[in-house]
Amino acid sequence: MKLIQKIGILLFLVGIGTFTLIPFLGSYQLDKKTVLENTKDIHQEKMSEVLEPMYGEVYNSNFGFISAFKTNFNNYNDGLKEQSLWDQVIWDDYSFPLAKAALSSPVKENPWLFLMLSIGLAAIGGLLYNLPKHRDEPAGVKNNGVFHSAMKNRGWMGMITGAYLILFYIILYWFPAYIVNLVSMVDPVSMILSGNPASQWFLYGLIYTLAILVMGIRMFRKYRGNRYQQLRTASVMFFQTAFAFLIPEILVLFNQPYFDFKNIWPLDYDFFYDYQIDTFLSAGGVGMFMLIWGILLIIIGVPVFTYFFGKRWYCSWVCGCGGLAETVGDPYRQLSDKSLKAWKYERVIIHSVLVLAVVMTLLTIVNYFSGFSLLGNVTNQLHSFYGFAIGSAFAGVVGTGFYPFMGNRVWCRFGCPLAAYLGLVQRFKSRFRITTNGGQCISCGNCSTYCEMGIDVRWYAQRGQNIVRSSCVGCGVCSSVCPRGVLKLENNSEEGRINELPIIIGNDSIKLNA
Template identity: 50%
Template sequence: MTAAPVLTAPPLPATSPAEKLTLAVVAGGLLALLLALADANPGRQTTWFYLALGLISAGTLAWSWLKYGQHPAGVQQNNLWLRDSTGRGAIAWVTGLVLTGFYVVLYWFSNNDGQGNFGPLNNLVHSLDGFSQWLRARPADQWFLYGTFYTLAILLMGGRALWKYRQSRYQLIRTASVMFFQLGFAFLIPGVLQFFQQPEYYFTYFWPLKYDYLFPGTVTALVKDGGLGVFMVFWGGMMSLLATPVLTYFLGKRWYCSWVCGCGGLAETAGDPYRHLSDKSRTAWRWEVRIIYTVLGAIIIITALLWTHFATGGTLLGAAGTVAAKGYGFAIGAVFSGVIGVGFYPLMGSRVWCRFGCPMAAYLGLLQKHFSRFRISTNGAQCISCGNCSNVCEMGIDVQQYAQRGEPIIRASCVGCGMCSTACPRGVLNLENGPREGRYQASPLIHADSLRILS
């Protein structure tokens, strides 16, 4: 009796010496960042800090060029499930722990103590004082440090995405779009506004995602600032209540979630190596529906209560309204969107926040599913069941099941990133903004094939 053969995983492709060198440069940048964090000399802190940013940037871009720019274009799985870094191995757990730890320190242990001390991140914050003074005419704080890191991550990993998906015009434009909006509208413009003593305002974030922009306290404070403040209130209200439904009707939620939003921008660039980790099970979908619409309902109720409280002269709720708003900001705005939403990238995929918690995604999803012209059409006659489309879907949609049946994909959770279409080797999937009539109908080719089989 012969023993059963032992199945072993194929060996991973060897990393070239040039790639190892670029990764060593990135490691050197991380080491310099630790030195900036620990050095007590202010001059050396700044030197170490900018050296770290330079090495990390150069190493990441050089590695991306070697890894993707020097190889044939096209979506390749690259043994993602076999690697420790992208297959929930030891490196992924360490990465998740570091990201989660950074967010915990940022949110709860780095507040200004009144004397310009920002706790464990103090050295890194003050290393940016010169740049902050140039851009905002004020010293740096922990949020300016975070914004710098966040923007740099999108730009660097956006460069990686541009090389990786260079065969797709749609992906190139979409990636360039999120890089542009993050750098210009979410980083530089808010800083310039502060430079001119104007309110810090993010023109690419709207209620209910930026929930306080329609709170009465924020609205009244902006209106008191005069013309620009009034315009900001008008812009926020118009984008939330008028432009969002109109744009979603014509384009689906992709106009925001995959082209403009900073949360989506980070997921599509820095989170791209982890997109395959999203749970495709029906159980995950049930939890998604339960949680995300609960969050949307909560912010709608809180906003309505605060405005009712404001209209009654502040006598209706007392301190309860403020407590509710702060509680929501802590649980959803900090823990869910930050600590879990980004910290769990290496373990649960890149769209944990967008999929399970973002109220803007829920709002857009309802519009997309019931009122939009957007859909992903499928041609089941051409599907070879390779599974590439489902593997790259970061929103947990089992795209292959739709493709095999030739059914259009009209899901509230779909962000229209187009990766399923980009990854398909047969051109089965197409993003469309067609007429609403017949958008739920399966491909005519499927009906024809079924009739032939039945006959």
């Protein structure tokens, strides 16, 4: 078994190494035809003139090609800006489509081969490493040596992993022209599913889904014997694969709008943007169903399901962000800060993001139906700010890249506006709670250590006080790691849900209303 795991690690490292080297392969050559085919009609003539100095030149690296492109493109736009000719400035960024079209590389010629040598080997290596884990051990959650691990306790391996993830997200969101080789590599898969060439988001979706599937196998091995954890893992694997990845791509294949049926506003923050509404309305009956479905989830689905099951129905069973956190991020769950200071920051930041999302959406809806632009260009500026700061930097770069630094639920704890919405319902109007038996608690601290949401579960368990925190996602790991069966996830009547029981030992009663 150890040999199989070592082979798995080797294959994984080879796959990651190949994936990292692929962007540097090949050369780039631009001509007028390529420019005309990959720019909008209104920009074709001007772009062909602006980029004429690049025609016939061969660039042996993406850095050289993109540098030349930006020099010519920015010189043109800067000249117009100096003259205040804003209506003639080309605001679209064509670096990605032109770099992809101008690319000539072995990856583009043999995409399946390089896909197998990179993402394929990494996935196979991950499976070979995870499948034998815990095979010869009795069932039960074991985290032996987790605080002595260079990967799992902010050691050098964890730091390298975090830096790699952060760099990948930065390039993916803001510099995709540098990874056109990787995008070209997954073109055949995209063509099969949607009939269209791949974008950087298809590449990301494929990697995201495979990561959840591979690390989901690890969860099955780690939590074997725990039916709740295995069902929960199977659920997030299914929803990510089917609803977040396959169904939206297949919809495009049938000329329908790209739509993730499980994504809910305000996590899906652009749901009410004018272009999105126009897309739904122009898609006939299917588009209208998507629009109505999304609205019903917001105003009926979230309150009803959260009332009966707490926010766990979404955050721990359906959500893709939660799915990645629970599978890929599980080795880092013990790094979540349980301090009172962190909790105070959490409450302020996450609810501020929710308020910002609500204000932005209200302005967007008013502008769409009123026929005039409320507050001038403020709405568009809010869209840009929110997309950059929250949708990209927070949800992507920090939300995932910081797993090895701050635990696996950074985005869910501090940034997700849907988690804040669900949490408010759960806190004040829900049947869900985690009940505790203080008389059985031995204060081992396992529950607090492995709470990914930064809740000091032991504090409640010692006092026999129910846990009704708005941040709790009901993952159930605290109950899984408790050696005495003190903790139990329940959906019961609201009566007695928020209890104020005294300390089991002592004369003073300590209460926590939160």
